[in-house]
Amino acid sequence: MVQHMSGPDRSARLVELVGPARLDEVFQAKVRQRRWAVGLVTLGIAGIGVWLMCDMLNLGGWSPLKVVELGLFVLLFTALAFGFTQAFIGFLVLAEGHEPLKITNTLDPATPLASTAIAMPIFNEDATTVFGNIRTLYDSLQQRSELENFDFYLLSDSVEPSKVVEEELAWADLCRQTNGFGKIHYRRRRLPVNRKSGNIADFCRRWGHRHRYMIVLDADSIMTGEVVSSLVRLMEVNPRTGIIQTMPKLAKAQTLFGRIQQFASRLYSPVFAAGLNFWQQGAGNYWGHNAIIRVSPFLTSCGLPELPGRAPLGGRVLSHDFVEAALMRDAGWEVWFAYDLEGSYEGLPPNLTEYVKRDRRWCQGNLQHMWFLLAEKIRPVSRLHLIQGILAYGSSPLLALFILFGTFQAAIDRWHQKTLNVQLPSAFILMFLTLLLLFSPKLLSLIHLSSQSKSLRPYGGGLRAAVGVLLEVVFSILVAPIMVWFHTRFVFRNLGGQTVTWHTQTREGGEGPGWAATLSEYWPLPVCGIGLGLFAWWISPGYFLWLLPILLGLWLAVPLALLSGRSGLLKSFFLTPEETEPVKELTTSYVFQLREGDQFVHAILDPFYNAVHVALQKERRNHAPAAEGYVASLAAKLFRQGPEALTPREKRALLADGPTVARLHVLIWKTPAHLMNPVWSKALESYRSAERLSKPASEPAEPSHSPVDPAVA
């Protein structure tokens, strides 16, 4: 790795001069220096904040509440200072224009490619999106004439019968369209054991030895052929690297919430990413998708352990990515962050409610990582990544407690008829410092963008970008208390032993939940906001004003949640390059020959759906009479009572029996309408072509008035 760091052309001379062992030492020393620098700056800023806080709290004497408050402040402010330091250093790195220690410096387009699996685990996803994304990458690689090194695996864990059927036909159609049989593979597990990590592990067990690398994608991941090839080449020239994570850019958002997130991520993440790479170097993290993994060490080192205790915090590891990166590092492999590789994209939840729902899953997964802080052989930087993941959710209850204790202390002061017990200069400096840490990364990102005049154009120009940042700041201030509320709830629920269920993520736009659904989920927020507001007003109007940004978020939670899912709002702002100058891969859409309506019914009736489905079912070698009897009874029930009569489980059992599904197809098509459930005859008519519906062309000739028996004819 190190040999190539300064670019392939310069590396040979460098190695010659210094020697490889010495070079590695120099590299390690440099990384240590960088980490010390980041640590010291973080601690320095945190120290100033803590000193100011102590100065504030010191007035009027210390109390147990103040001590706890200070403890919470230390944790929260250090995390904030660390984020700021990272962004600030990232800004300096980008401003300098050349980062000598990044993995992409080693990229050599002449490096030959190696066998790579593109693995996409899916679970009840929209087939058109999933297979369209795979087609995008397939075409992109084909255009680069690099397809031969890649195999595509759609690893389905879908359990919804209609989704299963849809996936099968979409796969067959995709292969047909691209002539991709033998290249694009589709595998469905009957039982989604251990969810996504189990899905990938199953893939590795079955086909792990076929490929040197695997690129893991999410269902909404889009990658260009160029970035995929670059990742393989980077792996080839860096034989000590186990994982390379790309920086996926958010794309294809339609709703207000999605576009704001997309804009914020696009604008702010480069500085954070550059800062992250600055200190983590080869001890990076893995985010679960849009990354390349060396299969062999993954097989030997990344088997996930069973955690002590039971779910939700024990048992099987839910959020596998951070842990896999830590295990890879423990086995001596490097994990790099290729933050400046273009062409890696992902989608995001379309509205606040869906975002919160996704966080509910992630929260439980990240809290499980607490175990790994106590585990042996986890390297310090990996522990830091795990802590960051835990704090992504764990900081919310800490912040809630900090505000609560501060409010109690202020109320006690009010009770004792003390005047506003705040050391004003310290308070203002601390407030200024906090605002600086919170918002200056955004400003630095805008400055970085403005420094390159051409870069501003895709954002709609400097003015629009600046207004976009302002609006995004307002939005993030309003949304922050809502997120704190929900994260606190999730953390307490998980700590209280409540587990989360695994729902499919809604990835498309739409208007989001309606008034009733939103109210039923969000009503406690404005209620608490009003209560807290009244309490703060009672303490003092000054304290009320102090809490106003939090209160506003709570009061406006319902309309914010509703507005978040709306499309078409503020369309002229929050523009991103992916929206204004998208690459071809983001604009191309593909159509698969999927029919509208109940896909399960199509599996029975549509001749193509039925044939594809039947052909994909494994032949049963052992014919257990009990199982056959059960399937036959299900078939009879389905025929008599229609598809609604079967539960999803029964539908799955029936679908798994290919011959029975084939027989049902024939049976329903050949049975006269009066001998079967009207649902079926109606369903059969839905296959009538538009031509025949518009003109009764298929009707046999002109109507006759004399009844003639066809047999006579």
Added chain:
Amino acid sequence: MAISAEYLTLLRVGINASPEWKEAWDRINDYLDALKVPEDVERQLVLLSSFEQAIARKRQEPFTPATQLAFEETQRALDQALGHLIGPEVPQDRRSVEERIRLFLTEPSERGSFKSHVQLSDEVLEALREVRLKPTPRLQQASITARPFRFSSTGEKVITFAERLAFLGSNRILSWCLGLGIIGLLIFASL
């Protein structure tokens, strides 16, 4: 194959006049639509030959519904038209499925290309006969060994300490009371 116009008219009039045969006619047309068979002579030939046979069978099996007879004969006609796309070794009960798959694979557009008379090259025909809808490649198995979870020495101490306090978290009401109690105590002590 020459079809007399009079014969056609009579057949159509006859089918149209009988509700049972009319239903069968509609059903078979719906099926051909589902198969995306275009409205052309080919389709008419399949329809007519199927119904001719079905009507003949109806004389032998008067209690068998016309729809059933027509469907079975249509399947037979389709088998004749598409049989060359599959190998002779495919068992009878599987032929229809395999034929439909070939039809799907050769279908270039939304409105299908059912044409038995279209001359496919020998190469394509051979490939079609050999095709198997195989979604996954041959297994090349590997094993992943789950790493056992082991605590570090500090972790052991933390866990031992936590286990002593575990009874506090065993009951949700107790936990809440304890949490609120601590907050209450903090407030009380700060008064």
